[in-house]
Amino acid sequence: GGGGMKFAPPGAAASVSESPADAEGLPPVAVAAAGRSAAPIDLTAEDNASSAPMAAAPPPPSSSSSSREEELVRQIEALRTRLSDRDEELFDLNASLAAVEAESSHRVASAEREASDRVRLAEEQLRRARGEADAARAGLTRHRRRAAAAGDGAASHQ
Numbered sequence: 001g002g003g004g005m006k007f008a009p010p011g012a013a014a015s016v017s018e019s020p021a022d023a024e025g026l027p028p029v030a031v032a033a034a035g036r037s038a039a040p041i042d043l044t045a046e047d048n049a050s051s052a053p054m055a056a057a058p059p060p061p062s063s064s065s066s067s068r069e070e071e072l073v074r075q076i077e078a079l080r081t082r083l084s085d086r087d088e089e090l091f092d093l094n095a096s097l098a099a100v101e102a103e104s105s106h107r108v109a110s111a112e113r114e115a116s117d118r119v120r121l122a123e124e125q126l127r128r129a130r131g132e133a134d135a136a137r138a139g140l141t142r143h144r145r146r147a148a149a150a151g152d153g154a155a156s157h158q
Helices: 028-037 045-049 063-157
Strands: none
Touching: none
């Protein structure tokens, strides 16, 4: 026998072992199993393309098992569709969440700036009011001193 895998041209029959005598009297599954461990396996291009086992094809399914398989295939496809829909919904929700978070962050920053501006304005108004109050107090004090001085002067002239 040869050393590596042998590939038959497309359409050629695949032989499991090099000698047809090796396969006499054994069921196809046993021949395939024996071929895997003892001799190189020849594969057709079709066998290379699929991962199907080397055993003979199973008998055609009965109509009840065939309809059950079709129903399972339909269920799998329906589940795949639902999963795909859920993935799209999740993507959309994540995008919406990101937009809401960005908008919220922007609004919070704007509100903080406005509050800071209001505090700064209130502090400035308070400083001005204190300055005006201090100036008014100083003016009142000067006025009282003048009035007191004028009163003392008027009393001394009498």
